[in-house]
Amino acid sequence: xxxxxxxLFGQSGSSSTAKERLRLVLMTDHLELAxxxxxAMKRDLVDVISRYVEVDREKxxxxxxQQDKALAMLANIPILAVNRSSNGHATAPVVAAAPVVAAAPxxxDPDAPAGxxxxxxxxxxxxxxxxxxxxxxxxxxxxxxxxxxxxxxxADPKRRRRRRKRKMxxxxxxxxxxxxx
Amino acid sequence: MHVLxxxxxxxxxxxxxxxxxxIVVTSGKGGVGKTTTTANLGTALAQRGARVVLVDADVGLRxxxxxxxxxxxxxxHVLDVIEERATLDDALVADKRSPSLFLLAAAQSREKEDVDxxxxxxxxxxxxxxxxxxxxxxxAGIETGFKNAVAGAEEAIVVCTPxxxxxxxxxxxxxxxxxxxRPQLIVNRIRPHLxxxxxxxxxxxxxxxxxxxxxxxxxxxxxxxxxxxxGEPVALRTDLxxxxxxxxxxxxxxxxxxxxxxxxxxxxxxSRVGAWFGGRRP
Numbered sequence: 001x002x003x004x005x006x007x008l009f010g011q012s013g014s015s016s017t018a019k020e021r022l023r024l025v026l027m028t029d030h031l032e033l034a035x036x037x038x039x040a041m042k043r044d045l046v047d048v049i050s051r052y053v054e055v056d057r058e059k060x061x062x063x064x065x066q067q068d069k070a071l072a073m074l075a076n077i078p079i080l081a082v083n084r085s086s087n088g089h090a091t092a093p094v095v096a097a098a099p100v101v102a103a104a105p106x107x108x109d110p111d112a113p114a115g116x117x118x119x120x121x122x123x124x125x126x127x128x129x130x131x132x133x134x135x136x137x138x139x140x141x142x143x144x145x146x147x148x149x150x151x152x153x154x155a156d157p158k159r160r161r162r163r164r165k166r167k168m169x170x171x172x173x174x175x176x177x178x179x180x181x
Numbered sequence: 182m183h184v185l186x187x188x189x190x191x192x193x194x195x196x197x198x199x200x201x202x203x204i205v206v207t208s209g210k211g212g213v214g215k216t217t218t219t220a221n222l223g224t225a226l227a228q229r230g231a232r233v234v235l236v237d238a239d240v241g242l243r244x245x246x247x248x249x250x251x252x253x254x255x256x257x258h259v260l261d262v263i264e265e266r267a268t269l270d271d272a273l274v275a276d277k278r279s280p281s282l283f284l285l286a287a288a289q290s291r292e293k294e295d296v297d298x299x300x301x302x303x304x305x306x307x308x309x310x311x312x313x314x315x316x317x318x319x320x321a322g323i324e325t326g327f328k329n330a331v332a333g334a335e336e337a338i339v340v341c342t343p344x345x346x347x348x349x350x351x352x353x354x355x356x357x358x359x360x361x362x363r364p365q366l367i368v369n370r371i372r373p374h375l376x377x378x379x380x381x382x383x384x385x386x387x388x389x390x391x392x393x394x395x396x397x398x399x400x401x402x403x404x405x406x407x408x409x410x411x412g413e414p415v416a417l418r419t420d421l422x423x424x425x426x427x428x429x430x431x432x433x434x435x436x437x438x439x440x441x442x443x444x445x446x447x448x449x450x451x452s453r454v455g456a457w458f459g460g461r462r463p
Contacts, residue, residue, distance in 0.1 A: 013379025019386050022345045026352055026390060033356060 020069065027071045031064055038062065045075060054081035200309040204316050205334035205362070209350030211321030213342045214369040217405060219318040220248040224416040225431035226314050227282035234273065234312045236305070237287035238330035239320035240296055246286045250412020251276060260288040263300045269307065278417060283312070293326035305333025323357055337362035338396060342370045343382035348390055355391065366393040367430065370401040373444055384443070397430040399423060400444030
């Protein structure tokens with residue numbers, strides 16, 4: 001009934017479409033027009049990730065693309081080695097470069113399926129990991145390094161990865177590497 | 182970052198002329214009503230008794246003279262003055278309807294690249310010594326013409342219509358202007374009944390994105406077309422809400438604490454019922 005009246009009085013107008021399009025186009029514009037900002041963000045992102053893994057700074061690729069109603073940031077960060085401890089020393093270098101895909105859609109769906117790509121598990125680029133800094137050594141140290149590489153290389157760099165909560169006790173790794181306790 | 186340069190020039194010595202305000206009227210996108218806004222705001226400021234000069238910076242596409250109805254009296258233009266073929270007094274056209282309003286027309290047969298930006302800046306400076314308000318009608322675009330128009334200004338008024346393209350362009354222009362010009366917003370051509378029906382971006386929608394101080398809102402008024410046809414700015418009229426809106430904007434520009442004008446639409450019974458069912462307000 002109410003819907004009928006809303007329709008009658010033109011509530012399904014085009015101004016909301018205009019608003020939505022404007023919001024997205026301006027986000028894209030602002031990113032394009034602020035290359036310095038994007039560079040700085042890239043640098044910061046890498047600095048944080050580098051605390052956990054050794055990455056190939058030369059080959060980092062950050063792009064933005066429109067996904068549904070959100071602008072997504074896609075970061076492809078090749079990992080050169082995984083640090084064994086949290087103090088920044090790469091004690092167990094893995095030579096094979098594993099691309100880490102980190103996509104951060106502006107609207108995060110809390111119900112999203114967990115861990116679509118392994119990038120999430122290996123990278124440490126995931127926001128929750130950063131928050132966990134004091135405990136970071138636990139998941140990294142317990143992770144068999146070589147178990148990560150094959151899966152990671154399979155990961156489609158353009159594939160959207162959803163955030164998910166990680167348990168402090170031991171971050172869920174890929175199922176075969178570290179079965180859930 | 183440019184602020185220091187600007188404030189440093191304020192003359193502290195006695196006897197130095199108090200400089201007027203140079204305000205550029207810009208938008209990025211063409212056809213949103215920059216020239217109409219400049220003509221009406223200038224007229225409304227002059228009607229308040231202020232000494233006002235309107236500078237048409239749209240070299241090659243002169244139009245402000247037409248909107249003001251002064252086209253037949255233009256003898257010299259901006260470039261004549263800059264290139265010293267005419268004095269400022271030769272080139273200034275007095276608007277007889279508003280005794281303290283003058284026009285400095287653009288050159289029609291020249292190009293924007295012909296303007297020396299430093300000389301443009303000097304010209305605006307010279308005008309600021311003689312007028313309380315120097316309103317500069319900026320051409321569309323963000324290239325040479327825009328840069329020349331902005332060069333001598335120290336404040337900006339941005340004109341935006343409730344369209345995606347216009348808002349995007351204003352956003353870009355505001356980004357280019359930076360903080361130095363303290364841009365203020367006029368939303369032009371609002372149609373309250375379309376906003377109410379959800380078929381047009383509202384002023385709030387526009388400014389949720391631009392986030393600028395709102396000088397005022399001008400309705401899409403058929404009389405503005407008529408007035409442009411005749412070369413008589415609506416701000417001269419006493420019977421139109423739109424004229425009152427321009428006067429209110431002028432008062433706000435002059436620093437008076439009056440509310441920003443908002444066009445009202447007479448509420449029909451039907452629209453009230455519509456509003457009751459979740460309709461919007463302009």
